[in-house]
Amino acid sequence: MSATVTSTAVALILLAYLLGSVSCAVLACRLYGLPDPRNSGSGNPGATNVFRNGHRAAGTLTLCGDLLKGVLPVAIARALEQPSEVVSLTALAAVLGHLWPVYFGFRGGKGVATTLGVCLAIHPLLGLAQIAIWLVLAKWFRISSLAALLMAILSPPLCLMLAPDYLTLVGILCALMILRHRSNILKLRQGLESRF
Secondary structure (H helix, E strand, O other), X not given: OOHHHHHHHHHHHHHHHHHHOOOHHHHHHHHOOXXXXXXXXXXXXXXXXXXHOXXXXXXXXXXXXXXXXXXXXXXXXXXXXXXXXXXXXXXXXHHHHHHOOHHHOOOOOOOHHHHHHHHHHHOHHHHHHHHHHHHHHHHHHOOHHHHHHHHHHHHHHHHHHHOHHHHHHHHHHHHHHHHHOHHHHHHHHXXXXXXX
């Protein structure tokens, strides 16, 4: 890898992390005069918690923002014709920024929407399939976290079929998603997880 390519890769990865660190949930709640999502509801700064707090516009803004945080860095890396390894590291950095945002005390969300954004940019059919899985499961079970967990389990086989060059990335992102849902898994086992 040449020095120019290396510097471009480093810049893309850093940009992706900083963009991922923008907490759309916190900013949307501030915009609409709502409580900080890190201190209300489930305490998770993500779209589901904002929706649960009763504000559809803020929840929609959060969801769209979190998706774009995944789409934009990957789209830029691909537009610059970076190798799949650099695209993968850029994608991972965006999600890590969402999970541990430097601007917000490293208290981030669970990475579902940002991971979906990454996958949409990598292979639109993969991302759309993941969204369809989440929607169907969420409608069936009425539990957002369960839909996300099952989607995470089903995503690597889908990636293997549609975008095998990114299987390692998708596997890591889905593992992170599952780890971030540890408390939800416990609540699911206890039958205490919130429905919508």
